[in-house]
Amino acid sequence: MPTLRRAVRYEQKQQRRQAILDVAWEMAQHQPHAAITMNDVADRAGLAKGTIYLYFRTKEELLLAVLEQQLRAWFDEVDVQLQQAQDSHAGSITHVAQIICASLEARPAMARLLAILHSVLEQNIELEAAVRFKQMLLKHLTRTGALLEACLSFLQPGQGAHVFLQAQALIIGLQHLADPSPIVRQALAEPGMDIFEVDFAREFATTFAALLYGIEAKGSNE
Amino acid sequence: MPTLRRAVRYEQKQQRRQAILDVAWEMAQHQPHAAITMNDVADRAGLAKGTIYLYFRTKEELLLAVLEQQLRAWFDEVDVQLQQAQDSHAGSITHVAQIICASLEARPAMARLLAILHSVLEQNIELEAAVRFKQMLLKHLTRTGALLEACLSFLQPGQGAHVFLQAQALIIGLQHLADPSPIVRQALAEPGMDIFEVDFAREFATTFAALLYGIEAKGSNE
Amino acid sequence: MPTLRRAVRYEQKQQRRQAILDVAWEMAQHQPHAAITMNDVADRAGLAKGTIYLYFRTKEELLLAVLEQQLRAWFDEVDVQLQQAQDSHAGSITHVAQIICASLEARPAMARLLAILHSVLEQNIELEAAVRFKQMLLKHLTRTGALLEACLSFLQPGQGAHVFLQAQALIIGLQHLADPSPIVRQALAEPGMDIFEVDFAREFATTFAALLYGIEAKGSNE
């Protein structure tokens, strides 16, 4: 329930906005996005349906904002870890892969949102929201990419961001493979199907490390 | 349009089934799956709505069957190419990556279907259809994986299929990145956003090749 | 047609709800329930389809509410009549049967709804609606049953409600017999079939009276 009756000042409005985001994030962690209704979000936030729309233009913008917040936190954490890795001269490929992998493993719901970013969250939004999100992504991609370059000396200037984008593709693809529908999960219980049972974190670590080794070996990624 | 009035014999039924698949595939090439309605499929196939359901239990099973057919053709083509590459001792990493990349580039709609395989096509289907699809995938993964191993001598026995699964994840992820919504495309037109403009085929070739180099360099993928 | 644009206050909402009920009742009087579509109800009420569902969860709940309203009015009328009969010491069995019969005769559509109460109206409803309806019925059964006992001195305490339930069974059964399908009506035109031509009101009066005489004669109904 909101503490304030009317959010008049900017700060109050931000608080309310955050309260809505918190509720949506809470829900996103426990159910697929299709099961999340704006009605539920409003109810759980102690607000009226229409009020949600004062803060987010569409359901997709709301969930995109949720993902944005999670991504920010994720990037920040990765940044700290990469910084530490660099300081301690522990910037090996495996270590870097482990850092990213571990941070992802701690955020399964974020990976799930990321997996529907293009097919759902970016579908029913305004230009403004799209630009904002992409600029956020760009900023972090650049910053974290730079840190990556600092950790992995074989990366050329500017290549870090690109590698991170490749990582993003990997996350999305592996998340899809690792999260089958109930009926498919059942099908995969048949003998011989083991290959399809993908452990997201493990697979990501392996594959991303291999990718980095490849870049290192070949000297270029273009 | 169906050539036969009543599909009585098995062969005729297969023809009709194929006719429906053709229509659906045609539509899948020109519009997003959400825009495809069973009504339209029936109309374009010159059949009644109920008739479609005689051959496919749900819309998802129909589209899954479409994808299955495309994947079969794709795997077969890749197999032929890999075979040739192997025969001609041209089995370098770059060459292999090029083969797969080129075959994908010729099938944009297939890649688009693959990108929604887990989130859509595998959602409203019967166990039987799921098993059938996964077994098809398994068969081709195994066969093409073996050919891959023959081409790339650094791959260990059984690793080929796994590499192909990694390729699948890459395809899905990159397809998502490369196929933004109209509004996002507009956002990406802003200066500085170039990094997000992903050319699917080019990016796949680069990344997949890097992945293979990494596997080669590191000796293992586990 | 609704007189109010937006039903904000409780009273306004009740008015709107009533407007919908009125439309549904109007339709129920002129066509079988299967011919009533929610689309039609909405159109005739000058509302959008979704608005109907704001007031009634399913088509069955809507029609159940219609029946509920009719039953209330019916019970109320019967109560008044029984009261009068009792006051005027005219509480003979025939008189009581006549009262109920006449009130039913004035409500053919209600009897028709009552005849599908169990097979249709109570099938696709929520527990809440079921409880509400049954409690309404219980209340009236008790009240009217008590009046019946006052009119017919041979009834034991508490027997009135039970007798009314027997009357309900009779109404349902006779309504079925008296309302044949067109084709059956045609069949009954053949000579010798006269026995099947049931005049609902007349038959109810006769049979219900007989039932009461039997209870009077035997002293008990258990």
Next chain:
Amino acid sequence: MPTLRRAVRYEQKQQRRQAILDVAWEMAQHQPHAAITMNDVADRAGLAKGTIYLYFRTKEELLLAVLEQQLRAWFDEVDVQLQQAQDSHAGSITHVAQIICASLEARPAMARLLAILHSVLEQNIELEAAVRFKQMLLKHLTRTGALLEACLSFLQPGQGAHVFLQAQALIIGLQHLADPSPIVRQALAEPGMDIFEVDFAREFATTFAALLYGIEAKGSNE
């Protein structure tokens, strides 16, 4: 599975028709009529869907024929019992009511079919089937009615059939009351709702007996 490939002779056709009826009756005993599909009937009879339609014009005619057969058997049994009752001078009202009640209790599925006779089974049939059914009913009503008159001396000539029709109405109505939907059953679990928990057989015996006592007491039923 049918023993004969092609039913050519009249006798063979009757056998096949009976086989279908048996299957339908079997199904009617275990599931509500809406759950019975012609597909299932055909499958279980080892016949093709179309073949069913060679013997019964519609689903309703099939189920009507099932009911007809059951009614025949029921009337026959009741006839035997009434005959015995008459012979043994045991033709009291209670005894007669018990006979009919017991025979009904042994046929719950028949009572269920009877309850939907007018609302369903007689709705989508041809004139011929309607006439045939009603004539069957008339014949038995007359015969059993006569036996009833023999048992219950207070009945006037011709009144027996009419009493049986009243019994039919009672059966239909009480069957509806006694067979609530799952959700209503749940609602009736609440305290105070006991009055609605109708035991079909018991209630029928009581009410029918009361009806007969009333007729006896009043001397007439018209």
Next chain:
DNA sequence: AATGAATGAGGATTCATTCAT
């Protein structure tokens, strides 16, 4: 700013029945 009543598009699916073979 907040409310919540009103909107209405939107489409898959079943199954009794027919009829070509």
Next chain:
DNA sequence: TATGAATGAATCCTCATTCAT
């Protein structure tokens, strides 16, 4: 007579979004 492929009508309900209050 038997088959089973083909038909197609028929409609409920959800839920994101809007906008009057």
